[in-house]
Amino acid sequence: MSRFWKPGAEKPRLLEDEEGGVLFFSASPLSSSSSGYGRTNIEMLRQRLPVYKYRTAILYLVETHATTIIVGETGSGKTTQIPQFLKEAGWADEGRVIACTQPRRLAVQSVASRVAEEMDVKLGEEVGYTIRFEDITNNDLTRIKFLTDGVLLREMMDDPLLSKYSVIMVDEAHERSLSTDILLGLLKKVPILLDNALNTIVYLTLCLTMLSTQIQRRRPDLRLIISSATIEARSMADFFVSRTRRSQGPEKEENIPVTEPAILSVEGRGFNVEIFYVEEPVSDYLQKAVSTVLSIHDQEPGGDILVFLTGQDDIDAAVQLLTEESQHGRQKGLMVLPLYSGLSRADQELVFSPTPRGKRKVVISTNIAETSLTLEGIVYVVDSGFSKQRFYNPISDIENLVIVPISKASARQRAGRAGRIRPGKCYRLYTEEYFLKEMSAVGIPEIQRSNLVSAVIQLKALGIDNVLGFDWPASPSSEAMIRALEVLYSLGVLDDDAKLTSPEGFQVAEIPLDPMISKMILASNQLGCSEEVITIAAFLSIQSIWYTAKGAEKELDETKLRFAAAEGDHVTFLNVYKGFLQSNKSSKWCHNNFINYHAMKKALEVREQLRRTAQRLGIALKSCDDDMQVVRKAVTAGFFANACRLEAYSHNGMYKTVRTSQEVYIHPSSVLFRVNPKWVVYNSLVSTDRQYMRNVISIDPSWLREAAPHFYQYQQPNPLAR
Numbered sequence: 001m002s003r004f005w006k007p008g009a010e011k012p013r014l015l016e017d018e019e020g021g022v023l024f025f026s027a028s029p030l031s032s033s034s035s036g037y038g039r040t041n042i043e044m045l046r047q048r049l050p051v052y053k054y055r056t057a058i059l060y061l062v063e064t065h066a067t068t069i070i071v072g073e074t075g076s077g078k079t080t081q082i083p084q085f086l087k088e089a090g091w092a093d094e095g096r097v098i099a100c101t102q103p104r105r106l107a108v109q110s111v112a113s114r115v116a117e118e119m120d121v122k123l124g125e126e127v128g129y130t131i132r133f134e135d136i137t138n139n140d141l142t143r144i145k146f147l148t149d150g151v152l153l154r155e156m157m158d159d160p161l162l163s164k165y166s167v168i169m170v171d172e173a174h175e176r177s178l179s180t181d182i183l184l185g186l187l188k189k190v191p192i193l194l195d196n197a198l199n200t201i202v203y204l205t206l207c208l209t210m211l212s213t214q215i216q217r218r219r220p221d222l223r224l225i226i227s228s229a230t231i232e233a234r235s236m237a238d239f240f241v242s243r244t245r246r247s248q249g250p251e252k253e254e255n256i257p258v259t260e261p262a263i264l265s266v267e268g269r270g271f272n273v274e275i276f277y278v279e280e281p282v283s284d285y286l287q288k289a290v291s292t293v294l295s296i297h298d299q300e301p302g303g304d305i306l307v308f309l310t311g312q313d314d315i316d317a318a319v320q321l322l323t324e325e326s327q328h329g330r331q332k333g334l335m336v337l338p339l340y341s342g343l344s345r346a347d348q349e350l351v352f353s354p355t356p357r358g359k360r361k362v363v364i365s366t367n368i369a370e371t372s373l374t375l376e377g378i379v380y381v382v383d384s385g386f387s388k389q390r391f392y393n394p395i396s397d398i399e400n401l402v403i404v405p406i407s408k409a410s411a412r413q414r415a416g417r418a419g420r421i422r423p424g425k426c427y428r429l430y431t432e433e434y435f436l437k438e439m440s441a442v443g444i445p446e447i448q449r450s451n452l453v454s455a456v457i458q459l460k461a462l463g464i465d466n467v468l469g470f471d472w473p474a475s476p477s478s479e480a481m482i483r484a485l486e487v488l489y490s491l492g493v494l495d496d497d498a499k500l501t502s503p504e505g506f507q508v509a510e511i512p513l514d515p516m517i518s519k520m521i522l523a524s525n526q527l528g529c530s531e532e533v534i535t536i537a538a539f540l541s542i543q544s545i546w547y548t549a550k551g552a553e554k555e556l557d558e559t560k561l562r563f564a565a566a567e568g569d570h571v572t573f574l575n576v577y578k579g580f581l582q583s584n585k586s587s588k589w590c591h592n593n594f595i596n597y598h599a600m601k602k603a604l605e606v607r608e609q610l611r612r613t614a615q616r617l618g619i620a621l622k623s624c625d626d627d628m629q630v631v632r633k634a635v636t637a638g639f640f641a642n643a644c645r646l647e648a649y650s651h652n653g654m655y656k657t658v659r660t661s662q663e664v665y666i667h668p669s670s671v672l673f674r675v676n677p678k679w680v681v682y683n684s685l686v687s688t689d690r691q692y693m694r695n696v697i698s699i700d701p702s703w704l705r706e707a708a709p710h711f712y713q714y715q716q717p718n719p720l721a722r
């Protein structure tokens with residue numbers, strides 16, 4: 001531990017540290033066990049959570065107020081308990097449903113299964129969940145439903161009054177996810193109250209309150225709960241308190257809820273967390289995280305360790321390094337586990353299961369463990385200071401996952417995870433000076449770093465025509481907005497007045513995919529290849545179907561050749577799909593062919609859902625047999641804006657995009673790598689050392705003009721002539 005120091009120890013303590021050096025954490029002195037215990041035990045555990053003491057207050061406020069805002073530290077029981085309180089109080093009687101949204105898919109799955117376990121019911125019956133392409137609910141039985149905020153937005157398209165729900169709990173509001181912000185933006189007039197002095201939470205909650213009053217004017221029975229993990233400063237708490245007092249005026253009429261929001265702050269008993277910083281900036285946070293874990297294990301008493309890294313790559317690397325250490329006997333008793341979205345159900349369960357006696361669990365996680373999920377037993381936190389975030393550049397049209405420094409708010413949340421069961425310690429792999437002087441106070445809302453194509457189409461489908469003049473909670477860049485409108489116009493989704501076209505625009509909006517993929521599916525209808533194109537669409541929505549093991553890259557490349565199609569990656573997917581069906585969906589076949597069996601099964605599930613959506617939209621399900629030309633035409637109809645022309649064979653083939661003349665290359669994972677056809681369209685760009693095209697298919701340039709005459713006439717006077 002020698003290279004860490006703690007404020008107040010060797011160096012003088014700076015006053016600004018942690019808003020005066022106080023951290024408040026809710027905590028309950030539980031044993032680190034929960035699953036697999038009897039009913040009484042679960043009841044006892046529930047009763048010890050901080051929200052339990054507020055049960056009556058919460059139920060009273062929800063009964064009497066249209067909107068209730070609940071702020072409470074992570075782990076205080078908001079997500080798992082409040083829906084159960086509501087159900088016990090009758091909010092799910094007479095076929096009504098209680099909804100609870102989360103920004104993250106993994107969190108939806110995890111909390112739903114936890115709540116089902118606590119209620120001793122089968123997941124998918126009384127308690128269920130819905131995420132995109134996965135609906136584990138039962139129309140007749142499900143009373144508590146967890147879902148992503150994105151899925152709730154989609155449901156609003158069909159049912160703007162959300163009529164099947166009695167209560168909607170918008171959880172994790174501090175996360176500022178794109179869909180949460182769109183929900184907020186749906187309210188026209190954001191209160192003027194907002195100025196810089198007020199933080200995100202107030203902003204959000206006021207916006208959401210407006211939302212509820214709009215819907216609630218027509219549905220006075222609907223209740224909204226907004227919950228959040230953060231109060232960023234003391235003044236915030238005061239603000240909430242004074243609002244609470246004001247809102248508790250006498251009620252005017254019976255059964256009509258008060259429209260002003262009630263605000264409740266759940267206070268948990270706090271365990272202090274000691275913060276340690278590195279003395280010198282760290283050059284390799286991965287190495288430093290590993291060595292910090294090892295020295296905690298060496299020098300500190302028992303208690304689990306939570307390490308925050310950025311994504312699957314560095315997490316897997318750290319897991320491997322630590323596992324090697326523990327296998328070589330130097331570090332006995334370490335149980336090293338990864339945590340990121342995309343983890344199998346079994347691996348997720350390992351993370352949440354109690355630590356065996358005599359062992360120390362080390363969970364290496366993305367920022368999913370920051371506020372969305374609670375891990376029991378954590379006493380030590382190692383914070384790399386980084387997270388992976390999506391960033392979109394509207395000029396180059398590239399959306400990338402980038403490793404960026406976290407905000408102070410995130411750093412505090414991460415530290416807080418160490419103080420759940422007893423006083424804890426947090427090791428920050430950055431200097432205190434950096435924390436104080438360089439770290440931004442809060443993160444950038446997702447809406448300001450995303451491609452807006454899907455957001456715009458959703459708003460249009462909800463009847464918001466003026467997206468440019470729309471009251472966004474945080475305004476997106478005008479370049480991103482213009483780019484989105486341009487793409488949708490060229491796809492024929494929007495007309496000259498920027499209204500959704502009928503039926504095509506509405507159909508594209510209804511398919512829960514990127515509009516370019518949706519357009520490709522619609523085009524396949526006329527071309528008579530919808531069966532094939534739906535398969536391609538399903539494969540494109542799965543991260544990767546290939547099994548990527550470190551050190552086995554060469555075998556993987558060789559295996560891919562068995563399926564490789566001269567036309568490109570999309571047709572290769574069709575070959576893989578055929579092979580899988582011929583093998584009777586065998587996992588052994590997948591294993592032999594370096595194909596990820598779980599990803600394949602997922603792709604088949606997605607395909608089935610898309611098939612149903614297509615049928616609903618009146619698309620004839622038809623196969624073109626082996627006519628790959630029509631398949632390529634359909635892909636072009638969706639992705640013409642991503643057309644590229646080969647400029648030079650040398651240096652692995654340099655292409656230029658037709659739209660912006662950017663230099664791009666075929667990604668080494670593509671079957672067209674080194675093949676370099678003259679004209680291609682790609683599915684997406686990733687940039688590492690260069691801009692690489694992923695999922696590439698060769699095309700005939702004459703199809704471009706066919707697919708998008710406007711786009712290729714006006715934008716590029718003569719790009720096809722050369």
Ligand code: ADP
Binds near residue numbers: 075371
């Ligand atoms: P909040 O939403 O306020 O962050 P949660 O409702 O998610 O809190 O969690 C409340 C408590 O429930 C946690 O402190 C933990 O004790 C327990 N808990 C939640 N999820 C799990 C799980 N998957 N396994 C075991 N215990 C859990």
Ligand code: MG
Binds near residue numbers: 075078079080371
């Ligand atoms: Mg929660």
